[in-house]
Amino acid sequence: MAIWTIDVAHSTIQFSVRYLVISTVTGYFTKFDARVETENDDFENAKISFFAEINSINTHNEERDKHLKSEDFFFAHNYPRLYFRGTSFQKIDDKHYKLVGNLNIRNHTKSISLDVIFGGIITDMQGHKRAGFEITGKISRKEFGLTWDAVTETGGIMVGDEIRLNINAQFKKVTAAIYSH
Numbered sequence: 001m002a003i004w005t006i007d008v009a010h011s012t013i014q015f016s017v018r019y020l021v022i023s024t025v026t027g028y029f030t031k032f033d034a035r036v037e038t039e040n041d042d043f044e045n046a047k048i049s050f051f052a053e054i055n056s057i058n059t060h061n062e063e064r065d066k067h068l069k070s071e072d073f074f075f076a077h078n079y080p081r082l083y084f085r086g087t088s089f090q091k092i093d094d095k096h097y098k099l100v101g102n103l104n105i106r107n108h109t110k111s112i113s114l115d116v117i118f119g120g121i122i123t124d125m126q127g128h129k130r131a132g133f134e135i136t137g138k139i140s141r142k143e144f145g146l147t148w149d150a151v152t153e154t155g156g157i158m159v160g161d162e163i164r165l166n167i168n169a170q171f172k173k174v175t176a177a178i179y180s181h
Helices: 062-069
Strands: 002-006 012-019 023-029 032-038 047-053 081-091 096-105 108-123 129-140 159-174
Touching: 023 062, 032 159, 081 108
Parallel strands: none
Antiparallel strands: 002 032, 002 159, 012 023, 012 159, 032 047, 047 081, 081 096, 096 108, 108 129, 129 159
16 A cells, blocks of 8 residues: 655645626635555545645635634634545546545535546656646535625625635655654
């Protein structure tokens, strides 16, 4: 078995949502961790786990970030992390996979399906194997207890329900003896 850990410096966990129906707001998490356990380098049937610190949310707007961390949305005080645990990682072709797993936000757990593009494996200048992935998907925020809503004066929805996920993840292969999670 091989263990791969996420390289936080070369990875982004990004989300976006429609705002006022006419535009999109994008944000990301700055503190997160992920681990992948594989039997071979094609990653099929890999065991994947991930978490993000809610207080690390950043949308480039301090007031909005504060609101997202509040009880109206993520309620970071009571639920400081969101979690994902993969249940299936199936190879479609040489580059494409389907990742299915359980996402937990605010103590609401739902099965989600994500599309994955495998960028390949390289050996870096220090001799470490690295693997890259682009992961995309959509979730309903309301299914995870993020139900705050407001309506504009003209009757438009303030924040959309559909959250688009866009994750670029680079993993480094480590030996089990040096891995501490």
